[in-house]
Amino acid sequence: MYPISNVFAGYLRRRDREFVVRAAVGGEIYESADIVEFEVENSLTLGEQFEIGTACLSKLTITLRLQGDVPSNARIVPFLALNTAGLTWMDAVFPWEDANIAWEGGPTDWLPLGEFYVDSRERTGDVWKFTCYDKLVWADTPYLSSLSYPTSMQAVWDEICGQLGYSYDSSVVINPAYQLQAGPVGYSMRQVMGYIAAANAASVFAGKDGVLRFKRFSAAAAPVFDMTTADYVRVKETNPVRTFSRVVVTYDTEDKLTYEAGVGDEASTLYVEIPFATQAMTDALHATLDGFSYMPIDMDARGFPQLDQGDVFSFEQYVGHSWEGTLTPWQDTLTPWNGIVVYQTIILHQVMSFKGGLKMRIEARSTSDQQSEFPVEGSLTKRVNQISQSAVKYDKPYYGVTNSRTSGIVVQREDGKSKLTLNSDVMDWQVDGSSALHYDAIANRLKFTGTLEGVDGKFSGTVEGGRFIGGEIQIGSSFSVNNAGHMRAVGAEFSGDISASVITGGAINGTTITGSLIQTSTAYPRAAMSSTDRMFSVWASASNSIHMKSYGFPAAGASLDFVDGSQNASISLGGSSGLYFYGSDGLTFEADNIRLSGYNAVYVIDWAQLKNAQTDVSMASELSLKANLSEAGYNLTFDSTSRNLKMYSKSGVLLAQVNIPK
Incomplete structure (x- = not known):
């Protein structure tokens, strides 16, 4: 009220x-x-x-x-x-x-x-x-939940009210232990609100101030308003007092699966539909409603606009009769002396009309005991029920499957996590409200946003764009890429750049090959090209090699290095200073050999002068190589025609001959 x-x-x-x-x-x-x-x-x-x-x-x-x-x-x-x-x-x-x-x-x-x-x-x-x-x-719209399930009924109620902008008062009391195990798919917001109210022995209505309220029912509910005989015009009892002692809760309307609590005949049974009910909820409903009763009436009354639907009220009624008309035994006659009996009922339906004055009609309907025990169906009703049981209905969910004139076949998970729509034009598979797999038959286009996996997948046509991440790629027996990123191929043609840390085996043909190291093998013997100091090298072993490089000691230039164990020698070009020979020891001559050792330099400015020291060639104090060799007993000759440089011993034996090209 x-x-x-x-x-x-x-x-x-x-x-x-x-x-x-x-x-x-x-x-x-x-x-x-x-x-x-x-x-x-x-x-x-x-x-x-x-x-x-x-x-x-x-x-x-x-x-x-x-x-x-x-x-x-x-x-x-x-x-x-x-x-x-x-x-x-x-x-x-x-x-x-x-x-x-x-x-x-x-x-x-x-x-x-x-x-x-x-x-x-x-x-x-x-x-x-x-x-x-x-x-x-406004609540007659599909309920699409964004909650994570299972969740409490209170959370579902608050989400619905939040989506609709509704407020509710303190009469809305929801058992905090009650939960929904999965999202209620296929139901409107108003239906879900009603199911939550039913689980808590209540119904939902919008109050006179627009605030949502629960009307909670209880066997112990007391009247909130008392009517006297002067407050109404007429009242008619339409059926005997209805009392409930048994509760049957249907949680699956298709297979008619139910929970029950209490005992009683059909007339004293209250039927409730709650898709997410449990036996514990059913027992709690029976404990609250066991013994709840009301008198079915039809009343025309003066207008009392403060009364709400669901209010329990009492009314007085004169039921007195004369002594002569009393037929009941004395011990069973409970009529008060003034003939006024007080009854209790509930407002299940009311209509308030204003046209200069205010009047009100109150109804508390019920079926008769005979209608409850023996429901008689006519031939038309029976046929309609048969069709209803066997027919597939539009927009009605069957275990998550709905047939719709606009969408075709719709399969939706209870919590709304995924939804599949199938018809002749479109196949659309949504996850969390976004399309994951979509096929447009008119445009002949398939879009997929997930991960494609297959033990034995076969593809034809052209694959363009995108990336392949993870797994292995095998194309026939000639091309493969494994999990470690290793690629094998019989041959390949590239128009762009190839970047790699190691290239092993086979042949590479192209205009430009760029890399930090190019070598014939990782083992010895091998030849290699590098961008470091040893730019071109040939290796017989780790201690036996020849190297060419574009710079060297003592001045920037180019050099050819020979390494044999701990012995090494080099020939380098020192720019304008000429050609340098370096060795591990001193310069010695043996039979047909010229051996360079140590770091005594031999350099050539022109063949007319060969100096024996790495010093400035303009120093007059230095002797020529020819003069030094003569002092040592050797004879050095040069034939300008044959361009042969010859060295003889003291006894005239030819020790060495070098052809000097022009």
């Missing part, structure tokens, strides 16, 4: 009460003179009997004279107050501290009757009739 002041409550009971109304329509306020009539319909049941877990829409039908245009989906809030202009001191039966009334009279505090949104409209002259529904209408 919506809270109201004592003044408002007291005035509602008066026979001469006078209502004033207004309505907020979009950004405009319409007063009583503009409002022709309105009707507010609230309900907690969708069928003909008591239910839990519902999330029914409230409906407003209002007729008014417009001052301007009303936009689509405009928000309309009707208000109601009581006029206190005729109040006298003698009528003031409420405490002084609660008498918040203006001296000149006027309306009481304004009571909202709900927050509604325009769905349809009709016009007659300047009078418009709007049909509106409360904010739960």
Whole structure:
């Protein structure tokens, strides 16, 4: 029941009460003179009997004279107050501290009757009739969760309210131990909210202030409002008092799988649908609702706008009769002396209508015991049920599979992690809301964002772009790349650069080969080219080699080096200084040999002068090589025709001959 002041409550009971109304329509306020009539319909049941877990829409039908245009989906809030202009001191039966009334009279505090949104409209002259529904209408959209499952019902409830921008009050109490093991795929947000409420022995509705509320049901619930015989016009009992002692929860509607708790016949059984129910939830529902009862009635009453759907209230009814008409035994006759009996029931459906005055109709429906025990189906109903059981329905999920006229076959995981859509035009496989595999039959194009793996995959056609990462590549017996990045090929042609640390075996043909080391083998013997100091080299072993390089000692230039164990010699070009010979020891001559040893230099400026020291050739104190050899007993001759340089011993024996090219 919506809270109201004592003044408002007291005035509602008066026979001469006078209502004033207004309505907020979009950004405009319409007063009583503009409002022709309105009707507010609230309900907690969708069928003909008591239910839990519902999330029914409230409906407003209002007729008014417009001052301007009303936009689509405009928000309309009707208000109601009581006029206190005729109040006298003698009528003031409420405490002084609660008498918040203006001296000149006027309306009481304004009571909202709900927050509604325009769905349809009709016009007659300047009078418009709007049909509106409360904010739960926005919850009739598919629930797509971004939560990680399993998760709590509270987290799911908060996510839905957050997506819709709804707020809720303290009546929404959800068992913190209740969880959803997987995302509720294929259900609307309103359905999921109803299932969560059902698990907690409640139903959902939008209050008069637009805030979501739980109506929690309990066998121990006490009336929140008491009606006397003066507060209603008529009341009709439509069925005997209904009491529940057994609960059956269906968690699989296709295979009709259920949990049960309690005992009782069909008339005392409450049926509930909760797709994610457990036996523990069913036991908790039975513990809360065991013994819950209400009287099925149909009542026309004076308007009490503070009452909400789901409110438990009591009402008085005169059931007295004369002594002569009493047929029951004395011990079974419980009629009070004044004939007034108090009954308790619940508002399952109510309609409040305003047209100058306010009236209200209350219904608490139920099926009869005979209807519960023996449901009789007509031939048409029976045939429809048979078709319903065997037919595949559009937009209805079957274990995650849905048939749709617009999408074809849709297969979706319960938590929304993945979704597959199949039809004649498109195949689309989504993961986390993004397309991972998509085939467009019209464009004949396949797109894949994942990793392609296959033990024995065969491909034809052309593969362009992209990268191959991991695994092995094998093309016939002539080409392969293993996990370590080693490539084998019979042959190859490259138009660009080849960058590698090691190239082994085979032949390389091309215009340019660039690398830090090019060699015939990693073992000895081998020949090598390098960008380091030993640019061209031939190796018989690690200690026996010949090297050519483009710079050398003592001056920049080029040299040819010979290495044999610990012995080495070199020939270098020192620029303008001439040709240098270096050796490990001194310069000696043996028979047909010239042996260079040590670092006594032999250099040639021209063959007319051969100097014996690495010094400036212009020094006059130095003797020529020929003079030095003559002093030592050797004779050096040069034939300019044959260009032969010959060396003879003291006895005239030819020791060495060198041909000097031009």
